[in-house]
Amino acid sequence: MPIRIRIRGLKKSFGKHVVLNGVDLDVPDGASLVILGGSGTGKSVLLRCILGLILPDEGTIEIDGENVLTATPERRSEILKKIGMLFQNAALFDSMSVLDNVLFGLRAKAPETWNQPHQQQTAEATNLLAQVGLGAAVGGLMPAELSGGMQKRVGLARSIAGRPPIQFFDEPTTGLDPIMSAVINRLIVDCVKRLGATAITITHDMTSAQTIGTIAAMLYEGKIIWHGKASDLMHSGNAVVNQFVHGWLEGPIKIAYPLPEASQQAG
Numbered sequence: 558m559p560i561r562i563r564i565r566g567l568k569k570s571f572g573k574h575v576v577l578n579g580v581d582l583d584v585p586d587g588a589s590l591v592i593l594g595g596s597g598t599g600k601s602v603l604l605r606c607i608l609g610l611i612l613p614d615e616g617t618i619e620i621d622g623e624n625v626l627t628a629t630p631e632r633r634s635e636i637l638k639k640i641g642m643l644f645q646n647a648a649l650f651d652s653m654s655v656l657d658n659v660l661f662g663l664r665a666k667a668p669e670t671w672n673q674p675h676q677q678q679t680a681e682a683t684n685l686l687a688q689v690g691l692g693a694a695v696g697g698l699m700p701a702e703l704s705g706g707m708q709k710r711v712g713l714a715r716s717i718a719g720r721p722p723i724q725f726f727d728e729p730t731t732g733l734d735p736i737m738s739a740v741i742n743r744l745i746v747d748c749v750k751r752l753g754a755t756a757i758t759i760t761h762d763m764t765s766a767q768t769i770g771t772i773a774a775m776l777y778e779g780k781i782i783w784h785g786k787a788s789d790l791m792h793s794g795n796a797v798v799n800q801f802v803h804g805w806l807e808g809p810i811k812i813a814y815p816l817p818e819a820s821q822q823a824g
């Protein structure tokens with residue numbers, strides 16, 4: 558299977574705070590990779606580096622064999638058009654209707670859309686909403702009128718607009734109830750399958766990880782310390798992964814705040 562995204566030696570610090578400290582990662586074509594890691598370990602920073610939103614200090618990021626970091630700005634923008642992104646909070650434009658939000662994604666990923674008759678553009682955006690289970694009437698609403706789950710669906714419609722072959726999903730089920738989470742997981746799986754896309758998902762949600770992911774990787778102390786099949790997550794044999802997926806307090810991952818018992822002992 559050809560490698561679609563290849564990352565080598567990726568480093569990023571903010572001042573003295575080392576976040577990524579030599580990330581190596583391969584994402585094969587057609588794979589759906591889930592990246593796990595504790596809060597603040599740098600999962601979003603990693604995705605943002607790939608998207609060109611954060612400039613890493615060292616390392617290489619190749620997409621389809623092209624180094625994004627050394628490409629000309631024009632070439633980089635072409636390469637990055639291959640990526641659709643569902644941001645953590647859906648990141649819809651508050652002052653634009655749902656339909657305009659989706660049209661924005663469509664025009665960004667497929668600029669030829671601008672030249673199409675308005676009716677055709679609207680039909681395409683409405684079709685994208687239908688693909689995430691939203692009726693045409695939703696297109697006329699403003700983001701503030703939508704529930705969190707609906708906002709995520711609109712974000713998903715925008716992310717698949719223009720059929721980008723690579724899809725990123727940053728914590729797609731955070732803040733949603735278990736049933737809406739299941740709906741979003743199912744929609745993501747369906748959309749990725751329909752597009753034949755390669756996907757990277759960041760999640761803390763184990764059900765989501767195992768539903769969406771075919772492969773998984775654990776980010777810890779700035780490096781990928783385990784990768785394997787998503788179906789092996791619960792029995793990886795890795796102490797860090799075990800602690801994380803089971804939510805154990807004891808283990809190699811140090812809890813960064815005093816727990817009530819520890820404070821009592823200290824007092």
Ligand SMILES: Nc1ncnc2c1ncn2[C@@H]1O[C@H](COP(=O)(O)OP(=O)(O)OP(=O)(O)O)[C@@H](O)[C@H]1O
Binds near residue numbers: 571594595598
């Ligand atoms: N632009 C920035 N400037 C300074 N520090 C930053 C910046 N972006 C991220 N960081 C820091 O980098 C670290 C990693 O952040 P990141 O958002 O990638 O974590 P995460 O693993 O995605 O966490 P979570 O699961 O809580 O979303 C954090 O300590 C964060 O404060």
